[in-house]
Amino acid sequence: MGQITPQNRSVLSLVGLHLYHYGFSNCSQRVRMTLEEKELDWTSHYINLGNSENFGPDYDGIHPDNLVPTLVHDGKVIINSNDILQYIEDAFPNSGATLIPASPDEITAVREWIDRSDALQDSLRVLTFEYVFKPHRARLAGMVETHKNHELGKFYADFLSDKGLDAELLSSAADDIQRMLEALENHLAANDWLVGKTPSLADISFVVNVHRTRKFPENFQSFPAVNAWYGRLAARPSFRSAILDYEGAG
Numbered sequence: 194m195g196q197i198t199p200q201n202r203s204v205l206s207l208v209g210l211h212l213y214h215y216g217f218s219n220c221s222q223r224v225r226m227t228l229e230e231k232e233l234d235w236t237s238h239y240i241n242l243g244n245s246e247n248f249g250p251d252y253d254g255i256h257p258d259n260l261v262p263t264l265v266h267d268g269k270v271i272i273n274s275n276d277i278l279q280y281i282e283d284a285f286p287n288s289g290a291t292l293i294p295a296s297p298d299e300i301t302a303v304r305e306w307i308d309r310s311d312a313l314q315d316s317l318r319v320l321t322f323e324y325v326f327k328p329h330r331a332r333l334a335g336m337v338e339t340h341k342n343h344e345l346g347k348f349y350a351d352f353l354s355d356k357g358l359d360a361e362l363l364s365s366a367a368d369d370i371q372r373m374l375e376a377l378e379n380h381l382a383a384n385d386w387l388v389g390k391t392p393s394l395a396d397i398s399f400v401v402n403v404h405r406t407r408k409f410p411e412n413f414q415s416f417p418a419v420n421a422w423y424g425r426l427a428a429r430p431s432f433r434s435a436i437l438d439y440e441g442a443g
Contacts, residue, residue, distance in 0.1 A: 212236070214262040233289065374403070381422045385422070
């Protein structure tokens with residue numbers, strides 16, 4: 194979706210880079226890592242999803258679906274994490290790391306990998322709720338009534354029901370993630386990075402998804418090339434400051 198005009202017009206007067214985000218959100222993680230890789234100064238606006246702060250009166254008027262992250266840059270409001278990554282690189286091409294290769298073919302390849310990363314979101318959400326959030330279901334009860342997105346509202350209702358999430362849905366999500374990891378393994382067996390000779394937005398977009406799979410009990414770690422690639426990214430200072438340092442946040 195990219196740039197929007199929010200109902201809460203107060204953010205249009207913000208100067209500099211402002212990020213509305215949540216610690217455990219993988220969409221927030223990839224944006225924070227990009228900001229760190231680009232060595233940019235940014236102001237944090239922490240939205241605690243666990244306390245339903247995304248439905249509070251201020252943020253309710255910023256993001257039309259009450260999701261995170263949202264980036265505000267000198268009054269411009271950008272949503273959708275992968276659109277935000279592209280915006281940051283376009284707005285600050287000479288800051289920090291160069292995260293998009295120069296050749297047209299490689300630029301196209303970066304976008305294709307980012308799209309594949311984005312396509313994994315629904316399956317990651319299913320397994321995250323089942324294996325990470327299930328012990329805290331009571332805290333999420335209000336989301337069924339307040340969420341504007343009817344599809345997500347139904348998902349929350351199913352999750353909170355006595356039956357819980359459907360076994361077929363869980364199996365399908367696991368299969369989806371397995372297939373994508375197999376595709377990553379095949380590619381990374383012959384390449385250090387997803388595109389080009391250095392990390393790109395493609396790697397940042399995908400590594401947070403692979404990081405999330407390490408929270409699940411399924412055997413998603415039997416991929417040596419993926420594990421080596423993950424280790425290279427996890428060793429970067431931006432990974433610690435953008436992802437690990439936020440994992441204990443509420």
